[in-house]
Amino acid sequence: MRKTALITGITGQDGSYLAEFLLEKGYEVHGILRRSSSFNTSRIDHIFDKVNLHYGDLVDSSNLASIMAKVKPDEVYNLAAQSHVKVSFEEPEYTAQADGVGTLRLLEAIRTVGLEKTTRFYQASTSELYGMVQEVPQKETTPFYPRSPYAVAKLYAYWIVVNYREAYEMFASNGILFNHESPRRGGTFVTKKVTSNVAQVMKGSRQRILLGNLDSKRDWGHAKDYVRMMWMMLQCEKPDDFVVATNKQYSVRDLVTLCFEMVGRPVVWRGAGLQEEGVDEKTGDVLVQVSEKYFRPTEVETLLGNPAKAAAKLGWKPEISFKELIYEMLECDMKQVGLSLPAGAKDILKRQDQYC
Ligand code: NDP
Numbered sequence: 017m018r019k020t021a022l023i024t025g026i027t028g029q030d031g032s033y034l035a036e037f038l039l040e041k042g043y044e045v046h047g048i049l050r051r052s053s054s055f056n057t058s059r060i061d062h063i064f065d066k067v068n069l070h071y072g073d074l075v076d077s078s079n080l081a082s083i084m085a086k087v088k089p090d091e092v093y094n095l096a097a098q099s100h101v102k103v104s105f106e107e108p109e110y111t112a113q114a115d116g117v118g119t120l121r122l123l124e125a126i127r128t129v130g131l132e133k134t135t136r137f138y139q140a141s142t143s144e145l146y147g148m149v150q151e152v153p154q155k156e157t158t159p160f161y162p163r164s165p166y167a168v169a170k171l172y173a174y175w176i177v178v179n180y181r182e183a184y185e186m187f188a189s190n191g192i193l194f195n196h197e198s199p200r201r202g203g204t205f206v207t208k209k210v211t212s213n214v215a216q217v218m219k220g221s222r223q224r225i226l227l228g229n230l231d232s233k234r235d236w237g238h239a240k241d242y243v244r245m246m247w248m249m250l251q252c253e254k255p256d257d258f259v260v261a262t263n264k265q266y267s268v269r270d271l272v273t274l275c276f277e278m279v280g281r282p283v284v285w286r287g288a289g290l291q292e293e294g295v296d297e298k299t300g301d302v303l304v305q306v307s308e309k310y311f312r313p314t315e316v317e318t319l320l321g322n323p324a325k326a327a328a329k330l331g332w333k334p335e336i337s338f339k340e341l342i343y344e345m346l347e348c349d350m351k352q353v354g355l356s357l358p359a360g361a362k363d364i365l366k367r368q369d370q371y372c
């Protein structure tokens with residue numbers, strides 16, 4: 017029998033990859049779309065006629081219940097969220113409504129229509145829960161210490177999922193996903209901001225890149241690898257929570273260094289703090305500067321995930337390396353401005369180094 021899946025956040029990075037993945041598996045795919053004054057479906061335009069879209073919002077309970085009653089999904093993937101950490105400091109209440117209480121609304125919608133014993137539920141939890149890290153690397157048992165309104169809202173969502181699993185025996189699981197990126201990543205997240213700005217610098221339409229905390233370290237994987245794991249989590253015998261990560265970390269400075277090396281304009285770093293600059297090794301041109309504007313009131317300095325449980329219980333491991341991910345994103349952004357990557361980028365891709 018053909019399975020039915022409902023994806024909230026289908027127009028986002030992960031939603032679009034997950035929809036493709038589930039269609040390939042033969043699922044009937046439904047998604048919740050927010051009304052917008054302009055088109056917001058660019059990531060799913062290529063599969064538009066294959067998915068079923070319903071207008072809705074995680075802040076509207078009755079709408080969620082009526083979608084649930086109509087679709088009666090076998091699997092629900094809750095990916096919708098105000099997902100930007102810095103923005104959550106400016107919109108804390110809305111972030112709590114959408115990311116925290118929104119998860120509760122969706123779980124209640126499942127119960128309201130009597131699907132709690134049959135529908136499986138995936139929650140997009142996050143490494144941001146670890147915040148001020150209490151253990152390195154982070155695993156499923158590492159204590160949480162959220163450091164933003166976003167992370168606090170996601171903490172509520174994490175625990176309400178655990179509670180509904182225990183209280184109502186729902187098949188409800190948390191994927192504690194570390195940062196994952198792709199050419200479809202939103203332009204205000206640091207990887208995409210850097211790859212697209214580097215392409216603009218190469219085109220000559222931008223002089224330099226302004227960034228916040230260059231010391232921040234992240235465990236960056238590829239979104240395609242991570243949506244596969246979302247599905248795997250709902251296919252196992254029992255609901256459970258899993259860390260999904262690569263167990264490798266790089267700083268924002270490493271990311272910028274690699275990108276400029278790939279486009280053939282290596283940078284060296286000079287100065288410190290707000291005065292730190294990334295300078296073209298040959299010409300001395302300033303290509304990167306630090307701007308306070310991108311600092312967060314409380315920062316998550318370092319994240320590194322241990323995906324051993326996902327490997328042992330589900331046989332999952334990431335297939336795309338950090339370097340391959342950045343190459344793919346840069347290639348896409350260079351194309352966007354009518355350029356291509358120099359031949360040397362392929363050599364960097366093949367080289368054995370710390371970015372493998
Ligand atoms: P995106 O920001 O790319 O996508 C978010 C999606 O949620 C979009 O489809 C957006 O719609 C939708 N959305 C936002 N608010 C609402 C709302 N109130 N009601 C309904 N839909 C809404 O995020 P990602 O794809 O990167 O991430 C997916 C999920 O995984 C998010 O919950 C995120 O917090 C979480 N996560 C992401 C990680 C990552 O590194 N990418 C890591 C760990 C967790 P619209 O297109 O209209 O804006």
Ligand code: GDR
Pocket residue numbers: 099100101102141142143144193194195196204205206207209226227228229230232233234268310311312315316317
């Ligand atoms: P993050 O991703 O906050 O980890 O949340 P983001 O790419 O925004 O930041 C990563 C780190 O880079 C530093 N940084 C900058 N960040 C942005 N956006 N812009 C800058 O100019 C900049 N300069 C430095 C940040 O301070 C931070 O330390 C992402 C989101 O997808 C969440 O939804 C998800 O839960 C987590 O990843 C895991």
